Amino acid sequence: MADGLTIGQAAAFVGVTIKTVRHYHRLGLVAEPERDGSGYRRYRSADLLRLVQVRTLAEAGVPLAEIGDLFDSDPEEFAASLDDVERRLTERIEDLIARRDTLHRLAHGDRTLLPDRARAVLDRLAERGFSPDYVAAQREALVLAQALVPEIFDSFLTRLENSLDDPELVELTKRGADAMSWDPDDPRIEELASALADKLLADRALPAPPTGSQSRADAAARYGLIDHHREDQAPAIARLNALVEAKLRAAGIDIPRQ
Amino acid sequence: MADGLTIGQAAAFVGVTIKTVRHYHRLGLVAEPERDGSGYRRYRSADLLRLVQVRTLAEAGVPLAEIGDLFDSDPEEFAASLDDVERRLTERIEDLIARRDTLHRLAHGDRTLLPDRARAVLDRLAERGFSPDYVAAQREALVLAQALVPEIFDSFLTRLENSLDDPELVELTKRGADAMSWDPDDPRIEELASALADKLLADRALPAPPTGSQSRADAAARYGLIDHHREDQAPAIARLNALVEAKLRAAGIDIPRQ
DNA sequence: GTGCACCCTGTCCTAAGGTCAAGGTCAACA
DNA sequence: TGTTGACCTTGACCTTAGGACAGGGTGCAC
Numbered sequence A, B: 001m002a003d004g005l006t007i008g009q010a011a012a013f014v015g016v017t018i019k020t021v022r023h024y025h026r027l028g029l030v031a032e033p034e035r036d037g038s039g040y041r042r043y044r045s046a047d048l049l050r051l052v053q054v055r056t057l058a059e060a061g062v063p064l065a066e067i068g069d070l071f072d073s074d075p076e077e078f079a080a081s082l083d084d085v086e087r088r089l090t091e092r093i094e095d096l097i098a099r100r101d102t103l104h105r106l107a108h109g110d111r112t113l114l115p116d117r118a119r120a121v122l123d124r125l126a127e128r129g130f131s132p133d134y135v136a137a138q139r140e141a142l143v144l145a146q147a148l149v150p151e152i153f154d155s156f157l158t159r160l161e162n163s164l165d166d167p168e169l170v171e172l173t174k175r176g177a178d179a180m181s182w183d184p185d186d187p188r189i190e191e192l193a194s195a196l197a198d199k200l201l202a203d204r205a206l207p208a209p210p211t212g213s214q215s216r217a218d219a220a221a222r223y224g225l226i227d228h229h230r231e232d233q234a235p236a237i238a239r240l241n242a243l244v245e246a247k248l249r250a251a252g253i254d255i256p257r258q
Numbered sequence C: 001g002t003g004c005a006c007c008c009t010g011t012c013c014t015a016a017g018g019t020c021a022a023g024g025t026c027a028a029c030a
Numbered sequence D: 001t002g003t004t005g006a007c008c009t010t011g012a013c014c015t016t017a018g019g020a021c022a023g024g025g026t027g028c029a030c
Helices: A007-014 A018-027 A045-059 A064-071 A075-108 A116-127 A132-148 A150-165 A167-181 A187-203 A216-227 A235-250 B007-014 B018-027 B045-059 B064-071 B075-108 B116-127 B132-148 B150-165 B167-181 B187-203 B216-227 B235-250
Strands: none
Touching: A007 A018, A007 A045, A007 B132, A007 B216, A018 A045, A018 A064, A045 A064, A045 B075, A045 B132, A045 B216, A064 A075, A075 B045, A075 B075, A116 A132, A116 A150, A132 A150, A132 A167, A132 A216, A132 B007, A132 B045, A150 A167, A167 A187, A167 A235, A187 A235, A216 B007, A216 B045, B007 B018, B007 B045, B018 B045, B018 B064, B045 B064, B064 B075, B116 B132, B116 B150, B132 B150, B132 B167, B132 B216, B150 B167, B167 B187, B167 B235, B187 B235
């Protein structure tokens, strides 16, 4: 019997897998031991000691790529390196904790992560008799708005809230929601567009146009995306929106074209 | 200008990289949008919405492979899946915290993670005048013992402690340490082996032979490794050990052969 | 017509091993 | 003496969530 342990024995003694031992060899963390006549690796106590040391560092979360350098560094460098690793571990831990918290809100609150205020508005829309489909469309618009134009998300919400407090506007909006199923050539669309434009002009409750000259076009593009969301599914709504926009523009309101 | 955003605009609006968007396409998490005349992807609001939803889940730590299923699951399944992900995240967090604690001990205590009691024994060895090399060898033996035979680590330590309290044994051990530099044929080795064996037999302060018939051979192999650690670097020590073992065996002590 | 920014696809790379394949070796058992 | 099963060898491919790079096409402004 050649002396020294086989890789399986060595791995078992040290508490790692065979694959792990070979991995450490390939990375140069543990020198290859001598081979016996059949080419089997034979491990002696010095090899096991090294294996134990590498395993100890690896299990503590030190990246394998750094373990090699660690062995031939003096105690101050050694401690400094470990402090560095500890800092990185802490960052990862905090990142994971933040993710977990987000996940918790996602699982036990709203699947969309909308703030309470937005969810309240959507609930009120449903109570006021808007169709589930319309509420869903508004929810999607809010999700988009939150991600794409967070800076005006609040004013977006305020406009929705105010609309809900104005029975006349609620009526007009409901007819707009009905228009989803209309034919795009329906004459009622023209009529509804006029009524909506008049109402909006009377209230001056218009979306704040994006400010900031430099990113203006950019913000307009984002805003347009939200404004025209779902239009491709309801051509009548597209026509209604286009008509209302044209009328507002004719009245001197600055509405960016998509 | 074809309508819809380019991938760069879409990625910027949603807050991810272009590469990430393409990755989501390849995994089927976000359907490929239509292409324009040049083969460029053109994103519309529905695509952005989907992108926002995927990003929201991904940032919360949901594995990408599970996000696809999540979209077409009802609210209970949705919440259950997220709870599951949360549990896995918690496990990872706890694992990382444990690693960080280990790392902290490693950086600010002993590089070998030996318990205080072991470090105290090593300190006493150094104070008693044992050479740094001998102390290092003992440290290595302790590291090996802790990893390989944790069940008898305490008795191993106790034996070391008791040796330190016996001036006669300290003297003999010191001579043994000196033997590291002797020639393997040095006649003093035979003499020292006799003295050591006599002393050990008189004290009966012998290592507890491993018990448990089934794993006996296994434990003996582990123990032998520690016992013969560093022998290859000092043939004189190997001979000294072999002689002592032979004498003890001759006296009826059951010492497993390596 | 040239430069620059953007887009396309495809391939390789990450950390720490796991899994599978195809074949050689060892000890025990019939 | 042959065979079986456990163990060893190397090599190649797989995992996460994208990043880096190569080689080439497109759009727009000067």
